[in-house]
Amino acid sequence: MASTLEKITDRKEKIDPVVEKAMEKFLGATVKQVNEDISNRLIEGFIDFDIDLSVKFKKAKEQFKHAYLIKLLQFTNGNISEAARIAGVDRRSIHRLISRFKIDITKLRKEPYYFREEKKEMYVKEVVEETLGRYDITKEYADxxxxxxAKNISKKIPDVRLTFDEAIDMFEREYIKAALEKFKNIKVAAKEIGIRYETLHKKAKELGLR
Known part of the structure; x- marks a missing residue:
């Protein structure tokens, strides 16, 4: 079975040429770093998160799960079956998470409904605008x-949303990578983020960071 990293790499290989072609047409030139950032954001699939090492690993992971579930339920307008399909889990798992995080599913179902493809296009447009706005060379094109x-990119890219397990793997990889870069040493990093040395060493190896 392919690892999460292999699956993400495969998606990236499919997305990169689509983004490059659409952005070259829009900008009239190829800006490699901009294209790279857009592709990476799209691969995150509606999951945008910041790594805060002042929050211990286990708590940060719980916060991430909560944020993932909220994003997922917003995307599906509270449709449990659709949320379970995208997350790659059964309906009972979604219900358990909703109960655990005390999420008001009724409120989410009352929010305006958009067709899934329309939401996908809106997200792509938002990603492109935000990414262009970060660079001086493309800032003037952001608005x-x-x-x-957005449609040219959206209609040609595969379903890039991450399953629950894939999203957790991505979060763990980014968090642990940031911790190792900051603290330089596994033993020190483990102490600072609140997990055992053996656990961090094993996770770092599993995630391809060692």
């Missing part, structure tokens, strides 16, 4: 992103 550009 000029048209629906055609």
């Amino acid at each position: 000029k992103v048209d629906e055609e550009t």
Whole structure:
């Protein structure tokens, strides 16, 4: 069975040329770093998170699970079956998470409904705008992103949303990577983020960080 990293790499290989072609048409030139950032954001699939090492690993992981579930339920307008399908889990697991995090599913179901493809296009447009706005060379184009550009990317990319397990793996990898980069030493990093040395060493190896 392919690892999460292998699956993400495979998705990236499918997304990169689509993004490059659409952005070259829109900008009139190829800006490699911009294209790379857009692809990476799209691969995150509606999951945008910051790593805060002041929050211990286990607590940060719980916060991430909560945020993932909220994003997922917002995307499906509270449809449990659809949320379970995307997350790659059964309906009971979604119900347990909703109960655990005390999420008001009724409130989410009352929010405006959009067709799934329309939401996908909206997300792509938002990602492109935000990414262009980060770079001086493309900043002037940030508020000029048209629906055609978003649609050209959206309709040609695969379903890039991450399952629950894939999302957790991605979070763990980014958190542990940040901890190792900051503290330089596994023993020190383990102490700072609140987990055992053996646990961190094993996770780092499993996630391809050692």
